[in-house]
Amino acid sequence: MSGNAGVIIVGAGECGARAALSLRENGYRHAITLIGDEVHLPYERPPLSKQILLDVTEPKLPAVLSDSVLAKYAIQHICGASADAIDASGKQLMLSDGRAMPYDKLLLTTGATPRRLPNAPASSRILYLRTIEDAFALRSLIRADMHVGVLGGGFIGLEVAASARSRGAKVTVIEFQERILKRGVPEPIAEAITALHQRNGVTVKCGVTVLGIEANEWRVDISLSDGDEMSADVLVVGIGAQPRTELAAQAGIAIDNGIAVNECLETSVTDIYAAGDCCSFPHPLYGGRRLRLEAWRNAQDQGILAAANLSGAAQSYQAVPYFWSDQFDHTLQIAGLVDEGCLVVRRDLGDGAFILFHLDDDRRLVAASGVGPGNKIAKDIKLSELLIARRVTPPIEALTDANLKSLLPRAA
Numbered sequence: 001m002s003g004n005a006g007v008i009i010v011g012a013g014e015c016g017a018r019a020a021l022s023l024r025e026n027g028y029r030h031a032i033t034l035i036g037d038e039v040h041l042p043y044e045r046p047p048l049s050k051q052i053l054l055d056v057t058e059p060k061l062p063a064v065l066s067d068s069v070l071a072k073y074a075i076q077h078i079c080g081a082s083a084d085a086i087d088a089s090g091k092q093l094m095l096s097d098g099r100a101m102p103y104d105k106l107l108l109t110t111g112a113t114p115r116r117l118p119n120a121p122a123s124s125r126i127l128y129l130r131t132i133e134d135a136f137a138l139r140s141l142i143r144a145d146m147h148v149g150v151l152g153g154g155f156i157g158l159e160v161a162a163s164a165r166s167r168g169a170k171v172t173v174i175e176f177q178e179r180i181l182k183r184g185v186p187e188p189i190a191e192a193i194t195a196l197h198q199r200n201g202v203t204v205k206c207g208v209t210v211l212g213i214e215a216n217e218w219r220v221d222i223s224l225s226d227g228d229e230m231s232a233d234v235l236v237v238g239i240g241a242q243p244r245t246e247l248a249a250q251a252g253i254a255i256d257n258g259i260a261v262n263e264c265l266e267t268s269v270t271d272i273y274a275a276g277d278c279c280s281f282p283h284p285l286y287g288g289r290r291l292r293l294e295a296w297r298n299a300q301d302q303g304i305l306a307a308a309n310l311s312g313a314a315q316s317y318q319a320v321p322y323f324w325s326d327q328f329d330h331t332l333q334i335a336g337l338v339d340e341g342c343l344v345v346r347r348d349l350g351d352g353a354f355i356l357f358h359l360d361d362d363r364r365l366v367a368a369s370g371v372g373p374g375n376k377i378a379k380d381i382k383l384s385e386l387l388i389a390r391r392v393t394p395p396i397e398a399l400t401d402a403n404l405k406s407l408l409p410r411a412a
């Protein structure tokens with residue numbers, strides 16, 4: 001470290017909070033300031049589409065850090081203030097409340113924001129889901145006599161659909177692609193998830209576009225390309241998220257589908273790092289391909305790695321991408337990157353659970369995806385992650401029924 005101004009972390013979400021804790025755990029002795037534009041303690045987002053919506057009692061903020069931990073670790077948390085500008089040459093950060101804060105090193109963990117529906121009318125019945133306020137607003141509208149429309153058959157839309165249906169609401173999912181989960185999820189898994197929703201009474205409409213929306217403070221009327229005129233009490237829009245890059249872009253930091261960082265999570269400007277949903281990074285397991293992940297584990301792992309590098313290490317980010325989603329009593333998990341054109345080998349695990357192994361042209365295992373009730377697929381996905389990390393080229397027959405653990409020593 002050059003001076004004593006310390007580290008400032010912009011964005012008090014999963015990644016920023018994890019980075020702040022890790023810095024102290026690594027023995028960092030100077031000031032750590034965590035700045036967030038939300039008014040809360042840092043909190044987890046995965047429960048927002050699941051437990052918070054399902055909880056019939058009054059749910060609490062799923063906080064990641066408490067005030068006592070912040071005090072114990074001497075982390076200054078400034079909440080309800082946004083960082084508006086970076087003076088990279090003077091090493092200062094300007095806050096919305098007028099403060100200018102000096103830093104030695106800066107970490108940007110600004111996350112992502114839901115993609116907005118163009119030309120949608122203003123209505124409190126058209127909702128997005130990213131913050132705890134969004135989740136509470138949606139929760140208050142989910143009742144058994146309500147019709148919940150969900151625009152977008154991605155993870156967030158489908159989790160909301162499952163939660164709303166589990167609370168007894170009538171639910172319709174509208175997806176413009178010919179199937180749900182088109183991005184990064186293989187077709188057999190999307191089919192299993194569609195069947196799961198249909199079994200539970202969700203209407204899933206694919207290949208259907210929205211022709212028009214009219215809304216007031218009580219209902220949303222949607223004209224669909226299949227001729228249906230749908231009336232919903234609430235419409236949840238889950239059509240993807242965009243990285244929050246505005247602060248970085250204003251400072252002249254390179255942007256490439258997110259704040260562009262190198263394998264050590266350094267941006268194009270000296271002493272400024274970025275991590276989590278907001279950044280894109282090259283991944284050595286996938287030929288250095290630049291990825292941007294919106295996944296809880298990635299936010300955690302990159303926060304930890306950024307903290308190590310802010311403290312003087314020069315570690316490169318190599319973690320196998322991992323994502324999970326809970327819908328009804330099923331869990332879907334993906335380790336690695338699912339690409340078109342891979343050889344796919346299926347392993348059945350009973351009770352309808354299965355895993356797909358994805359092998360590249362050299363027969364290297366590059367991804368494993370699976371779905372099943374409870375934690376039926378968890379162990380095999382965990383083992384697959386280890387095999388992917390070790391760049392294993394497994395015998396194909398072994399993938400269908402051998403104990404995956406037995407494939408590990410070959411890789412060691």
Ligand SMILES: Cc1cc2nc3c(=O)[nH]c(=O)nc-3n(C[C@H](O)[C@H](O)[C@H](O)COP(=O)(O)OP(=O)(O)OC[C@H]3O[C@@H](n4cnc5c(N)ncnc54)[C@H](O)[C@@H]3O)c2cc1C
Nearest residue numbers: 011013014015037045046082083111276277294295296299
């Ligand atoms: C509803 C929902 C369900 C999810 N479920 C899953 C799941 O089941 N499995 C999974 O793997 N992942 C899931 N995710 C994704 C996971 O939660 C995210 O990948 C993770 O939260 C990313 O953490 P982050 O810290 O990078 O960004 P965020 O959590 O978005 O935190 C960024 C913070 O920075 C703040 N900020 C931005 N700009 C500024 C600024 N200029 N000044 C001050 N503050 C700023 C933002 O307001 C925000 O508080 C889910 C996400 C959502 C929204």
